[in-house]
Amino acid sequence: MTAADEHADEHADEHADEHADEHVDEHVDVLIVGAGLSGVGAAHHIQSAFPGRTYTILEARDTIGGTWDLFRYPGVRSDSDMHTLGYRFRPWRQAKAIADGPAILDYIRDTAAEAGIDRYVRFGHRVTRAEWSTRDARWTVDAVRDGRPLRLTGRFLYVCTGYYHYDAGHTPDFPGIERFGGTVVHPQQWPADLDHTGKKVVVIGSGATAVTLVPALAESAAHVTMLQRSPTYIASRPAEDRLANRLRDLLGARRSYPVIRWKNVTLGTLLYRLSRRRPEVVKSLLRKAAIRQLPPGYDVGTHFSPRYQPWDQRLCLAPDGDLFTAIRHGSASVVTDRIAEFTPTGLLLESGTALDADLVVTATGLRLLALGGMRLAVDGREVALPETMTYKGMMLEGVPNFAFTVGYTNASWTLKADLVAEHVVRLLRRLDARGYDQCVPANDDAGVTLRPLLDFDSGYVLRSVHEFPKSGSRAPWRLGMNYAQDLLTLRFGRVDGGAMRFSRRPGPV
Known part of the structure; x- marks a missing residue:
């Protein structure tokens, strides 16, 4: 010793x-x-x-x-x-x-x-x-x-x-936020009594939380704007796994579950490996999928073409393409810009564009x-x-x-x-x-x-x-x-x- x-x-x-x-x-x-x-x-x-x-x-x-x-x-x-x-x-x-x-x-x-x-x-x-x-x-x-x-x-x-x-999520120090006359909320502290019906909503962020929030809020808000500094990769996927449901009906839940689990593990692993080895292929596939689901002539290059490679950050999921559907129907839109300051009625962007808002959601990340x-x-x-x-x-x-x-x-x-x-x-x-x-x-x-x-x-x-x-x-x-x-x-x-x-x-x- x-x-x-x-x-x-x-x-x-x-x-x-x-x-x-x-x-x-x-x-x-x-x-x-x-x-x-x-x-x-x-x-x-x-x-x-x-x-x-x-x-x-x-x-x-x-x-x-x-x-x-x-x-x-x-x-x-x-x-x-x-x-x-x-x-x-x-x-x-x-x-x-x-x-x-x-x-x-x-x-x-x-x-x-x-x-x-x-x-x-x-x-x-x-x-x-x-x-x-x-x-x-x-x-x-x-x-x-x-x-x-x-x-x-x-x-x-x-x-x-x-x-x-x-206890709390991450919210940057936005200039002038104290002057804003509407409501500001972080998704991690969402009040049970917050009613967004008929309101103009701005969601700051483009990660998984924002991609989830925007189509959900758009169902009853006057309009929802997803304000992002830079785009995120977003993939559509059916909310229901038809093969899984069929196998469960045929084999029962316990016997079909390992098969479905391994099928999904395998597909996810293949996508991840392809993203790391052939990122340009995956970028092209995601871009083409976005073009198919968005209105004709939509500026995919600005709003849905990230600067980083797929899976450098987590790939966001849009079940049944719900985010793209909301954009196509006009109940939601995407703005790619930076915030200059909050104003009494919304946000002023560095480009000079003003966004009016009754509710601002800071989907700006976790701590x-x-x-x-x-x-x-x-x-x-x-x-x-x-x-x-x-x-x-x-x-x-x-x-x-x-x-x-x-x-x-x-x-x-x-x-x-x-x-x-x-x-x-x-x-x-x-x-x-x-x-x-x-x-x-x-x-x-x-x-x-x-x-x-x-x-x-x-x-x-x-x-x-x-x-x-x-x-x-x-x-x-x-x-x-x-x-x-x-x-x-x-x-x-x-x-x-x-x-x-x-x-x-x-x-x-």
């Missing part, structure tokens, strides 16, 4: 002694943070694999659903098909594959209720800090509920909080937040996330008995979430089978270099990715975006050996 190791053990013992007599409100085998799509799925995998193992889900908000309960703006829906966004273990049974937010929320809550997972959710528990003790082989998690501090302990900590800030804002420590030492590498895109270098979920940027989030949960189950089984107390990724590869966790050019990523853990330059430290490869690694690859270390806690001195 080195002098540094001896010092670490002494420090860990001192820190453990400090908290030995502090009150613990609950102890479980697995602590899950977050009761959204990922957290409910994680609980289902843990509960199914280990019926006798105890777990608790800590949820900062007052309900199950995460993103799909938080976002309540008009038209909110998935931008992935539900045969891949749905859980592997629970088939999606509705006709619409591109589902609306309320339907997805019902799906998550029904999954939790049917499995009894909802009984293990502790609502209103915001986790602030978690510390691992090697001597005790457990996590101590500090949370706050109604202003009162709580402390829980667990053998394994599993964070399913997503990667963005639930990222690593691990739900919680701080981590190991044996009294704070974990500096930006200096820490991720292992297999789901664990952290030097942090024992810990996992987190970050989904794909080029495919459905749940594809990765399911694989992470399966791998956590495999790790827990190995701990039990060999009598180990902890598993921890350790980097012995001096040649691996640090890279951003999310290699994506979207504004919301670029603004905050420096606050996140890093990816490595090669496996197993690289965060992959390939479902088939991750399936082989996480579902079938070895859980021991390589960079993963298993050990027992130190015995009494």
